[in-house]
Amino acid sequence: MMKFYTSVFTILILVGCSESPAPQKMNQPTPSTVVRAPTPGEWKAALLGTYEESKVRDQGDGVTNFMAKFAGVPAGIDPQAMGTRDAFRKLRIYHAGFSVNVVTGVKAYISVPDNKRAILFISPYYWGKDGWLFMNKISIMVDGDVVFEKDLKDVSRETQGVGVSERADFIVNSAEISALRAINNATSVIVRLSGDKGYVNLTKGKKKGQIDSNGYFVSDIQSAIAIYDVIELAIKEHCPPQQN
Numbered sequence: 480m481m482k483f484y485t486s487v488f489t490i491l492i493l494v495g496c497s498e499s500p501a502p503q504k505m506n507q508p509t510p511s512t513v514v515r516a517p518t519p520g521e522w523k524a525a526l527l528g529t530y531e532e533s534k535v536r537d538q539g540d541g542v543t544n545f546m547a548k549f550a551g552v553p554a555g556i557d558p559q560a561m562g563t564r565d566a567f568r569k570l571r572i573y574h575a576g577f578s579v580n581v582v583t584g585v586k587a588y589i590s591v592p593d594n595k596r597a598i599l600f601i602s603p604y605y606w607g608k609d610g611w612l613f614m615n616k617i618s619i620m621v622d623g624d625v626v627f628e629k630d631l632k633d634v635s636r637e638t639q640g641v642g643v644s645e646r647a648d649f650i651v652n653s654a655e656i657s658a659l660r661a662i663n664n665a666t667s668v669i670v671r672l673s674g675d676k677g678y679v680n681l682t683k684g685k686k687k688g689q690i691d692s693n694g695y696f697v698s699d700i701q702s703a704i705a706i707y708d709v710i711e712l713a714i715k716e717h718c719p720p721q722q723n
Contacts, residue, residue, distance in 0.1 A: 517717045522594050525717040526571075529709050532562070541566045547573060551709045555664070557702040560589075569593040573706060576699035580604040580646065583679055584692035585617065585670055587703035589710060594719045597710040599651045599703060603631065603672050605679065608642035612674035619659070620669040626658045645674075656707070659700055668697050 530547040537543050543564040552558035560573040574588040586602040603617045614634055619627040631647040638644075651659070662668055670681040670693055684691025 517719050519594050519719050522714055522717045522719060525713045526591065526710065529713045530560075549706050549709050551712075552702070552705045556705045557698060558706070560702070560706055573710075575703035575706065576695055580606070580644070582606055582682075582690050582692055583672065584681060585672075585696045585700075587696075587700050589703060589707050591710060591714075594721070596715060596718060597707055599656060599707045600648055601629075601651055601700075602646060602648045605645040605672055605674075606639065606642055607679075610676070611636065611643055612645060612672065612676050612679065614645045614647065614672050614674040616673040618671045618673065619662075620671075621661045621666050623667070626661050627655060629655075656704060660704060662697055662700055664697065664701075666697075668693060670696055 529551070530549040533546045533548070535543060535545040543566075545562045545564070547560045547562040549558045549560065557575070560575055561578045562574075563572045564570075565572075569592060571591045571593075572588055573591070574586065576586070578586065578588070580586070583605050584603075586604065588600050588602070590598045590600055592598075601617075603614065605612045605614050615631050617627075617629050617631060618625055629649060631649065634645055634647045636643065636645045672679050672681075681693035681696060682689050682691065683693045
């Protein structure tokens with residue numbers, strides 16, 4: 480009898496062992512893909528790779544001036560800009576056309592802070608020998624339609640020689656850039672600067688001795704937008720994380 484119980488006990492142990500479920504394989508967590516953040520060096524290389532520098536002039540005060548010729552600008556549009564690097568402000572500025580204000584006009588330039596995206600600026604400028612305009616608005620008409628209007632804030636005013644000057648600088652947003660893309664050499668463009676004392680339109684150089692400030696604006700805004708596009712395409716994926 481003892482042998483019987485011993486045999487049964489042995490069988491139960493063997494059966495129990497044979498019927499034990501196989502150990503479950505645990506699902507191993509998939510290692511997450513680590514995306515490496517862009518570095519300041521990569522951002523700088525991407526920006527400087529968009530143009531060739533020439534006529535570099537170190538001013539000795541942390542500011543360097545140069546000419547920049549951009550690649551990838553559409554044919555018929557000026558690919559050159561007057562560049563400034565201010566090491567103290569950690570900033571580069573690219574002026575389309577002539578950057579110095581001489582007569583009433585509208586300038587365009589691109590500001591690129593270190594390790595950040597490009598910003599397009601427009602700068603209306605009024606000069607008058609007969610008194611202030613108290614400029615407060617810019618309007619741009621293309622082929623009979625007003626495509627751009629902007630109220631001007633923080634307008635600087637000062638006396639200059641025998642006259643007075645007024646200037647504003649403002650950021651152009653993406654929707655406004657899209658509207659300004661309507662401007663090309665085949666369009667009819669009128670630019671008006673309005674103020675408390677009336678308004679002036681940019682001159683078209685049709686009178687003897689008159690500067691074609693309207694024509695300069697048409698050329699400069701096309702150049703500025705094209706250069707802005709080239710810079711943005713190059714650096715937008717290379718901006719390092721910003722420190723608070």
